[in-house]
Amino acid sequence: MREVVVGGAQMGPIQKSDTREAVVERMIALMDRAHEAGCDLVVYPELTLTTFFPRWYMEDQREVDSWFEREMPNEATAPLFKRARDYGMAMSLGYAELTPDGHHFNTQILTDKTGAIVGKYRKVHLPGHDEFDPERSFQHLEKRYFEPGDLGFPVWRALGGIMGMCVCNDRRWPETYRVMGLQGVELVMLGYNTPSVNSQKGDEGPEKRLFHNRLVVQAGAYQNSTWVVAVAKAGVEDGHPLIGGSLIVNPDGEVVAEAKTEDDELIVHPCDLDACNFGKETIFDFARHRRIEHYGPITGQTGIVRPKE
Numbered sequence: 001m002r003e004v005v006v007g008g009a010q011m012g013p014i015q016k017s018d019t020r021e022a023v024v025e026r027m028i029a030l031m032d033r034a035h036e037a038g039c040d041l042v043v044y045p046e047l048t049l050t051t052f053f054p055r056w057y058m059e060d061q062r063e064v065d066s067w068f069e070r071e072m073p074n075e076a077t078a079p080l081f082k083r084a085r086d087y088g089m090a091m092s093l094g095y096a097e098l099t100p101d102g103h104h105f106n107t108q109i110l111t112d113k114t115g116a117i118v119g120k121y122r123k124v125h126l127p128g129h130d131e132f133d134p135e136r137s138f139q140h141l142e143k144r145y146f147e148p149g150d151l152g153f154p155v156w157r158a159l160g161g162i163m164g165m166c167v168c169n170d171r172r173w174p175e176t177y178r179v180m181g182l183q184g185v186e187l188v189m190l191g192y193n194t195p196s197v198n199s200q201k202g203d204e205g206p207e208k209r210l211f212h213n214r215l216v217v218q219a220g221a222y223q224n225s226t227w228v229v230a231v232a233k234a235g236v237e238d239g240h241p242l243i244g245g246s247l248i249v250n251p252d253g254e255v256v257a258e259a260k261t262e263d264d265e266l267i268v269h270p271c272d273l274d275a276c277n278f279g280k281e282t283i284f285d286f287a288r289h290r291r292i293e294h295y296g297p298i299t300g301q302t303g304i305v306r307p308k309e
C-alpha cells in the first residue's frame with residue numbers, strides 16, 4: 001500500500017477587493033485543518049490567490065499584470081510556504097504567472113514536503129475569447145490574458161508515486177489525462193473556476209455544470225486508472241456565481257469525497273496509489289490494447305473533418 005492522504009482545499013469566493021494576504025490567511029486555515037486530518041498533500045484551486053479576473057475586460061496591461069505573480073513564493077505567499085514546510089505537507093496551488101521575460105500563464109505548481117517547488121504545469125486548453133463579446137452574459141477572457149501553456153503535460157515522481165497536474169478546462173479533454181496516463185500517472189491534481197451558468201446558453205445552470213464536472217473527472221480517472229482530485233473556487237464573486245462540487249475520484253472512477261458547500265471547505269481521502277495498478281495492468285494496459293495506427297487524427301488535426309456529402 002502506498003497511501004497519500006489528500007486534502008482538497010475548496011475556496012469560497014474571492015472578491016475583487018480582497019487582498020492576497022487575506023486569501024493566504026484563509027488558505028492557511030484550510031492547511032491547518034488538513035494537518036489535523038493527517039494530510040500529506042493539500043490541493044488548492046485554479047488562480048487561488050485572486051478573484052477569477054478573466055471575467056473582467058481590461059485594456060490597460062498594467063492593470064492586467066496586477067493580477068499576476070512575478071515570483072513564487074513571494075511576499076504574500078511566503079507564510080503559506082512556511083506553514084507547509086512546518087507541517088511537512090506537500091501542496092499544489094494555481095496562480096497567474098508572469099515570467100521574467102514577460103509571458104503570461106495560468107499555472108499550477110506542486111511542492112514537496114520541504115516546501116520546494118518540484119513541478120510546474122501551465123494550462124494548455126484556454127477557454128473563452130480574446131475580445132469583448134457583447135453577445136455573452138459575462139466575459140471569459142482567458143485567451144486575452146494568457147498564452148497556452150508551453151510545458152505539455154509532464155508528470156513528476158513525488159510522495160512515493162507519479163503525480164500530474166492540469167487546470168480547469170483541461171479536465172474536459174481526454175487528451176489531457178491520456179498524455180499523463182501514458183507516463184503512468186497515479187494522482188492528477190487540478191483546480192477550477194467554473195461559472196454556474198453558461199454565458200452563451202442561459203438555460204444551462206449549476207446542475208448541468210456540476211454533472212459535467214463529475215462526468216469528465218470520473219471518466220478521466222477511470223480511463224487512465226488514476227486518482228483525480230479536482231478542487232473548485234466556488235460561490236459568488238462580485239455577483240458572478242461559480243460551482244463548488246470539489247471531488248476526489250478513485251481509479252475505478254468512483255467519487256470518494258465531495259464538497260457540500262460553496263465556501264472554504266476541506267475534503268479528505270486516503271488515496272492508495274497501488275489501487276491504480278489493477279486497471280493499468282488489465283483493461284487499460286495501454287501497451288497491450290492501444291491501437292495507435294488508428295489514432296492519427298487526434299494529433300494530426302484540430303477541427304472536425306466530415307465525410308463528403
Ligand code: CDT
Nearest residue numbers: 127168169172192193194195
Ligand atoms: N477556468 C476555466 O477554465 N473555466 C472553464 C469555463 C468554460 S465554460 C464551460 C471550465 O472549463 O470550467
